[in-house]
Amino acid sequence: MPELPEVETIKRQLKTRIIGLKLSKITILNQKSFQGDATLLEGTVVVEVWRRAKMLGVDVVVSRQSSDLSLQISKQNSSQILTILFHLKMSGQVIFVGKQGAKKGGFSLGHPTTDMFDEMPNKSTRVIFEFSNGSKVYFNDQRKFGWVKVIKRAEIEGLKTFQELGPEPLEGSFSWKILKECLLKHKNIVIKVALLDQKTIAGVGNIYASEALFIAKIDPRRIVSTLSDNDFQKLHAGIIESLQKSIEEGGSSRTHYVNVEGKRGSYLDFAFVYNRKDGICRICRSRIKKITLGGRGTFYCELCQK
């Protein structure tokens, strides 16, 4: 899927479009894609959209006349909040379609998406969320690895997948020393594989692991225990740089990823190594190599990365 920058892009866009909207109907087209009781969501109002690692959360509360009051309730009584949790895995998409765009507080937000309207649903649509103003959110997932689940907000922290997650790399508190500490938890594996473990750092996937290691000039085959403090510092900077750059570019679109408007991200136009086998290294002009590490394609420059 979508790694951190792609989910972050979806989160930011969805937030401006669906907060304050009331859910009217949920249609499940593939049972395996949906866990929990969808009927609990009908009539609820969206109060928040958030991201943790590669997961997307949409918080909803039972509607009480106005959405303003709902917002108040959410702050006072978190036990009332339900979360619609998404994991897009390899091929998930979240598409928003609203003919006039969502409205909140009297002004219109977002861009018109009438072009997507006729294309949705498509053959990979697995779940459809309909709002009372006619807007819709489509969860598409060609490979059916992704999922949507309904869970009480208060129960999320108890989920094993949440408890074990490593730190968020774009939070201010994420330092190179924390990165070092997390990576040394499994010091005998290859650095590229360690970066993919969500217990090490949350949100880094196959694209940004290769990119961050290139920026840090570290060979992806290195064993974690061989890294110096200077390496950890460069890697820390490389992770942040690649993730931030990708968010600026709206994420990476190799095959499936699109944002909520159905548009592709452009990070791969700037990528140093990912998906650039035999391409020219932007720094030393030698050929980019592709190898397999931990069963995943890994791209790097033999000259630049030591």
Next chain:
DNA sequence: CACTTGACCTGTCCGC
């Protein structure tokens, strides 16, 4: 226990 491989799915692309 630490680490690796296969499974989950559908679709596309590449070589013969």
Next chain:
DNA sequence: TGCGGACAGGTCAAGT
């Protein structure tokens, strides 16, 4: 053009 195999943003469980 057709067919088989490898491969694709992720994560689990089972295997070594």
